[in-house]
Amino acid sequence: MSLRPPRHRVSRTAIRYWRVRALIGWLVVVVAQLLWLLLADDGHGGLHAAALGATALVGLAHVIVMPQWRYNVHRWEMAPQAVYTRAGWLHQESRIAPISRIQTVDSERGPLAQLFGLADVTVTTASAAGPLSIEGLDRATAERLVDDLTTAAQATRGDAT
């Protein structure tokens, strides 16, 4: 027996979004290291340069490999009784929560996600360990999903606390 992947992929735009987000993260690190290399005159210039090179290499690999991999993994599905999501890339996690246990449904758009027209949807249950989040949906899908989930959750009561 195994878990089949959830039915729907997230938006294709999410690949570019993840790539840009990772790039920004690595740029911050690289710039910090560059400044350290240029400003600190401690005679360890070679060591600094090596560290910078390593960071650039790891960062480049991450930026190239991660987004497509993530896109292949990230999926979601809303069944009549349950919500099912899968996320991650190296470390993958599938989560299943019954619709009847849903407490809140949030839709969130960060500044960068807005540029790409994307939104995240997070479904929480009464457990602090079980929020399901779907990252990188296009805005229309996100809105529809939030609507569907809220309506479905309202039809049931009780949160098993």
Place this chain on the structure above:
Amino acid sequence: MTEADAGAWRRLDRRMLLIHPVQELPRAVPALLAAFVAGSGSGRGALWSAAALVITMLFAFSRWFTTRYRLTDDRVEVGTGLFQRRVRAVSRDRIRTVDVTARAMHRVLGLVRVDVGTGRSDREGGGAVRLDGLTAAEAAGLREQLLHSREQAPAATAGEPAPAEDPETELARLDPGWVRYTPFTLSGVVSVGVAVGFLANLASEAHFDPERSGPLRHLAHQLDRAPVALTAAALTLLWLVAVVVASTVGYALAFWDFRLTRHRGGTLHVSRGLITTRSVTIEERRLHGAEISEPLLLRMVAGARLIAIATGLRVGLGAERGGSLLVPPAARAEVLRVAGEVIGSSAPMTCPLTEHGPRARRRRHTRALGGWALLAAALAILHWAAGGPAWLLAAALVLLPVAAALAADRYRSLGHAIADTRLVVRSGSLVRRRCVVSAEGIIGWNVERSFFQRRAGLATLTATTAAGQQHYDVQDVELGEALRVAEELVPGLARPFLEVRASPEGRMQETRPPGTP
């Protein structure tokens, strides 16, 4: 309190006017010191600090004047604040636990502090209601009304004594013999450490030199002349005695007069404490299971503790502080018996567990040894390349077998089972925990697979719940077994998402058009 005055705003007991200033004083010490220092420049230090003291006192008194509470048919409301009024309302059907604490000063005055826990109080204090300063009788009445009045017939008025039959049955009570388990808990070691640290700090603050103190110097000279082995033995003995004494005193303080009872109204009740008394009432409907926790030392002497898995009880560091402790360190057999009675079934506590197999065992070893090996390698490189300290490397190498032993023990602990519609999971070595969670308390499944777990065909199945630690993990179990467990416990939840691996085209067969929720 009777039903007649329900709905009226009430104040805390007047005697809190004595307690509030004492409670407020330690918090105001920095301000008082600042006032004294600032004022001493103008030569009126005493005047300034007196003024600050008066303000502190007024502020403390204001807490009593501004705090009100009331109990309506469907809510408990507490209003606080002088300038910024705040009313916190908790719906009565959300109340899961009532926690009554009385510290020394409260007890002298016959007062208690009441914490009302809701399903969410375990998260950042949200939703919890605290009434600091009711009389013990008021608190008992409040607890009765909040947790027991729902099931009982309204005819039974709170004023009259209950029917002759005792509504409580005792499940466990303190056995003085349990005290022999306390030296094997960390509490004694920690308190001795704290005491020694405190004394050392005090000595250095006071510029106290042990060399200059007559008796200590005498002692030091005695030790100088004695053989090293003897000195070490004496010090170890001294330390052991200190640990035993400290832990015994701690045990007595915390668990004196410990009683675990079941009330007919559907609650469990834990009361304990010598100076600070604590009494926690848990609604049984919200009790989703129990955890038997066996720290390594305690496990060696066949001892264990019992912790409730319930919503509305704070979790995290020190479950004992959070009030979810059901049985203090005691004989394992007794803990198992009580656990069986508490959850109403003894099978989950004693049933054999399914092992997780050789791949899980290998993972335990690679994870425990891999880290150490990397550390040792790094230290070795450091030693030979940069002249790092050799003893660190030696220590890392010596500890390698310890890590291996730990890994072996961690694997031995690992196991899971389904018994009596409850999930049973066990893991851990330094603290081995056997957690039993009822199926109706489980509100979701997470299946986690790291890169290496996927290569080994393993997964970590997490049952999410609103109770206790919020999540209970079946570590490194075969994916198929994980899904079987999930499906058997909560039938139907995961079924739409399962597939039988055998036929590769099975993946395509049952696909409906996308977008059909």
